[in-house]
Amino acid sequence: MLSVPFIRENFERVKTALAKRNKDFEPMLRQVLELDDKRRALKTETDRLLAEMNRLSKEIGQFYKSGEAKKAETLKAKTAALKEQSKSLAAELQNTEDALRELLLQIPNVPHPSVPAGRNEEDNETVFSWGEKPELGENPLPHWELAKKYDIIDFELGNKITGAGFPVYKGKGARLQRALINFFLDRNTAAGYLETQPPHLINEASGYGTGQLPDKEGQMYHIEKDNLYLIPTAEVPVTNFYRDVILDEKDFPVKNTAYTPCFRREAGSWGAHVRGLNRLHQFDKVEIVRIEHPERSYAALDEMVEHVKGLLQALELPFRIVRLCGGDLGFTSALTYDFEVWSAAQKRWLEVSSVSNFETFQANRLKLRFRDKDNRKHLAHTLNGSALALPRVVAALLENNQTAEGIRIPEALQSYTGFALID
RNA sequence: GGAGAGGUGGCAGAGCGGUUGAAUGCGGCGGUCUUGAAAACCGUUGUCCGUGCAAGCGGACCGGGGGUUCGAAUCCCCCCCUCUCCGCCA
Numbered sequence: 001m002l003s004v005p006f007i008r009e010n011f012e013r014v015k016t017a018l019a020k021r022n023k024d025f026e027p028m029l030r031q032v033l034e035l036d037d038k039r040r041a042l043k044t045e046t047d048r049l050l051a052e053m054n055r056l057s058k059e060i061g062q063f064y065k066s067g068e069a070k071k072a073e074t075l076k077a078k079t080a081a082l083k084e085q086s087k088s089l090a091a092e093l094q095n096t097e098d099a100l101r102e103l104l105l106q107i108p109n110v111p112h113p114s115v116p117a118g119r120n121e122e123d124n125e126t127v128f129s130w131g132e133k134p135e136l137g138e139n140p141l142p143h144w145e146l147a148k149k150y151d152i153i154d155f156e157l158g159n160k161i162t163g164a165g166f167p168v169y170k171g172k173g174a175r176l177q178r179a180l181i182n183f184f185l186d187r188n189t190a191a192g193y194l195e196t197q198p199p200h201l202i203n204e205a206s207g208y209g210t211g212q213l214p215d216k217e218g219q220m221y222h223i224e225k226d227n228l229y230l231i232p233t234a235e236v237p238v239t240n241f242y243r244d245v246i247l248d249e250k251d252f253p254v255k256n257t258a259y260t261p262c263f264r265r266e267a268g269s270w271g272a273h274v275r276g277l278n279r280l281h282q283f284d285k286v287e288i289v290r291i292e293h294p295e296r297s298y299a300a301l302d303e304m305v306e307h308v309k310g311l312l313q314a315l316e317l318p319f320r321i322v323r324l325c326g327g328d329l330g331f332t333s334a335l336t337y338d339f340e341v342w343s344a345a346q347k348r349w350l351e352v353s354s355v356s357n358f359e360t361f362q363a364n365r366l367k368l369r370f371r372d373k374d375n376r377k378h379l380a381h382t383l384n385g386s387a388l389a390l391p392r393v394v395a396a397l398l399e400n401n402q403t404a405e406g407i408r409i410p411e412a413l414q415s416y417t418g419f420a421l422i423d
Numbered sequence: 424g425g426a427g428a429g430g431u432g433g434c435a436g437a438g439c440g441g442u443u444g445a446a447u448g449c450g451g452c453g454g455u456c457u458u459g460a461a462a463a464c465c466g467u468u469g470u471c472c473g474u475g476c477a478a479g480c481g482g483a484c485c486g487g488g489g490g491u492u493c494g495a496a497u498c499c500c501c502c503c504c505u506c507u508c509c510g511c512c513a
Contacts, residue, residue, distance in 0.1 A: 043473050047482040054482085057494040061441040064493095076493050083493085246470095375452095377470095 118325025131318030
């Protein structure tokens with residue numbers, strides 16, 4: 001959520017930058033300022049009335065104490081009218097504040113200057129690529145067929161137990177999952193991220209804190225009986241560790257990592273390209289989350305990008321990094337780099353990581369602040385990235401490394417899997 | 424699931440209708456003393472909003488929401504959460 005003072009002080013910049021999201025936000029921004037003007041005027045008037053009532057109440061108390069009941073009664077009559085007036089003013093103030101908040105919740109984050117203009121993923125800007133696309137020869141198998149051939153992922157069994165999008169991993173497939181999770185966690189902790197295990201269910205306040213609510217309500221599984229949500233990503237619980245927290249400047253950088261399963265309803269997004277592991281309702285992901293000083297957050301973003309690069313290089317997967325264009329950028333993000341691995345049998349790029357700087361957008365909702373040297377409070381910057389999401393990494397590993405003998409496991413992973421070949 | 428207790432400032436813990444934003448202790452910060460430190464002593468120490476160049480002034484906040492009252496941390500109602508005991512249980 002953007003803050004009103006920020007919009008007020010940077011109106012032109014905000015307006016221009018938001019236009020990259022292919023919508024004219026100027027009317028909403030103007031309305032924000034109008035509502036805020038109204039809010040402030042009402043607040044001033046309400047406070048004046050309340051001050052008057054407080055003063056009278058004190059006088060009444062004094063009169064009762066000194067036995068001057070008659071004078072007290074006279075004043076009481078006076079307060080009745082004031083009370084009516086302040087009540088209706090307070091109600092109007094509340095309505096104005098609600099309307100303002102409602103409006104602010106609909107305005108997305110301001111894209112960073114480097115975000116390219118564009119409508120969809122085709123307009124994303126490739127900023128880096130690495131590795132050679134493998135030559136697989138005749139009739140390479142897509143990963144869902146390889147999974148069946150080696151009996152390592154059972155989609156039908158998942159259908160039976162739960163439904164589509166909930167695969168069962170078996171044997172070397174299950175072991176590969178565990179290996180990847182441990183490999184990622186080890187690399188992340190070696191890079192200074194604190195390993196954590198957050199809950200997999202979150203409450204409403206946490207959903208609002210990171211921006212899943214209210215805009216993505218339908219994307220999360222909701223347990224109505226207890227009003228809890230299954231996490232769509234570890235970003236939600238981990239970032240919410242810092243909700244309502246005031247850090248000290250010297251606490252920076254705050255670096256956390258967590259492995260969690262992720263649950264997404266993916267309502268209405270099923271189609272031709274979602275076979276196999278490409279899109280699931282439940283999948284595993286290791287996440288990195290950082291809280292940073294505003295002056296350091298873009299350097300931190302670069303560090304995270306470098307870190308994720310290292311992971312994919314260790315896995316010997318050809319990949320590219322794209323900078324998301326305005327039309328593809330998430331609601332809460334100021335700048336996002338997506339990592340896409342080459343899936344050799346599908347002949348497609350598959351997104352395996354999304355690394356973003358949210359600047360103060362989440363921190364404002366989270367009330368996540370820090371004290372500077374002069375003891376002044378400022379909103380912190382939040383960042384996160386996948387390091388990494390498993391299913392599409394597995395898809396690419398299976399497809400790219402298929403040989404006549406079996407599926408070759410990259411060297412870096414072998415000490416984790418305990419085998420070099422899936423056969 | 425059953426029964427009970429409780430949610431107050433960074434923490435501990437008073438207050439239970441009227442200068443109480445809140446005693447006291449601990450912690451934090453500043454100072455005196457000291458070669459330095461500790462101890463001791465003195466002072467200071469919440470958040471948000473409005474207003475103001477500023478000093479300041481005003482308002483709100485004692486889990487959340489509503490109510491009673493001229494006046495609520497204190498009384499009433501609803502909700503949430505935590506703890507203890509019993510039951511069940513990885």
